[in-house]
Amino acid sequence: MIIAKVDAFPLRIPVKRGSTADAAAWGDKGLPAADSLIIRVTTDDGLEGWGEAFGFRAVSSAKLAVEELIAPLCIGRDATRIAPLMFDLHKTLHIFGRGGPLAYGVSAVDIALWDIAGKAANAPVHRLLGGGRADLPCYASLNRFSDPRLIGAETRRALDSGFRSLKLHETELSAVRAAREEVGPDVELMLDVNCAWTLNEARTKAEELKQIRLKWLEEPLWPPEDYDGLAELRRTSGIRIAAGENVSTLMDFGRLMTAGAVDFVQPSPAKMGGISELAKVFPIAAVHDVAVMIHSFYDGPGLLAAIHVAAALGTADAMIEWRHFDLEAQLYGGALSPGHGRISVPQGPGLGIEPDQNVIRTYLRV
Ligand SMILES: [Mg+2]
DSSP states (O other), X not given: OBEEEEEEEEEEEEBOTTSTGGGOOSTTTOOOEEEEEEEEEEETTSOEEEEEEOOGGGHHHHHHHIIIIIHHHHTTSBTTOHHHHHHHHHHHHGGGOSSSHHHHHHHHHHHHHHHHHHHHHTSBHHHHTTOOOSEEEEEEEOOOOOSHHHHHHHHHHHHHTTOSEEEEOOOSHHHHHHHHHHHOTTXXXXXXXXXXXXXXXXXXXXXXXXXXXXXXXXXXXXXTTOHHHHHHHHHHHOOOEEEOTTOOSHHHHXXXXXXXXXXXEOOOTTTXXXXXXXXXXXXXXXXXTOEEOOOOOOSSHHHHHHHHHHXXXXXXXXXXXXXXXXXXXXXXXXXXXXXXXXXXOOOSSBTSSOOXXXXXXXHBOO
């Protein structure tokens, strides 16, 4: 099985008009659509594997990296030898950066090759990793709203869809308080501020955040690589800290955990090297007694990769992040949908579900 072709499909799926997500404000930019980059690897005997690169504003850059730098190194290589190909990609391309859109493109190809490996073995990816659970708990990852009334309505909507664990992306504590008041004391709340604060700013908010009783506080500090700052905040505040979606390499995951920076580590399969690198984070986390909560802010193969790996390697409390957006369409339609706060692990070969070609055709960004 030789890699014959690597194709990249940039997608833009708008949020539904009039939905709560339509009213959301992500920072000051708004988020009117979900942009993603889907990759298809085709072998000379006709097998197809699907991967995903981290999207949003990086889609065009990742597409260029795939087409100009990554694909030429993949074509003609043996699709059944993922590790040596990934080693060569990481090593050959390291001079152009160890993270960012280039790494997102490499991640997408890795995920696609695992999809192909599963299809060739007629087994789901989780079985290739040793075997997985049939379903996983998941949490609703909400858009940013800023307005306490809107966040109240959106948390209610997530509870009504069966979630009992919610993640907010608010930076104003009034909005976080409003969410806690809406959901009551028994629902798990996480808060992701996407690197909003300095250590001193975070310290001044710690007492109030503690009263809101978060399961974790995610990426509190700028810059994300301030592992010592995270460790200090974690030690002095007593708040459990999560981070890792912006960590690019295995060495840095080691440093993050050695620093004592996190209670929950969040490797992101479509950013940090795909299934191959993601699987390596688990033994490091076990050594440091850190829980792995995979970052899966995706709708496509990136999400499926997270599900298969969590099902096979995750601890009993590992949760899947489900993007609680109201989009016009989903890449997998109704084939992948949580119920009562749990999600079924696909059992078909490879990633287990094929993307809907109509969705790709309709939302292809040209
Ligand atoms: Mg996050």
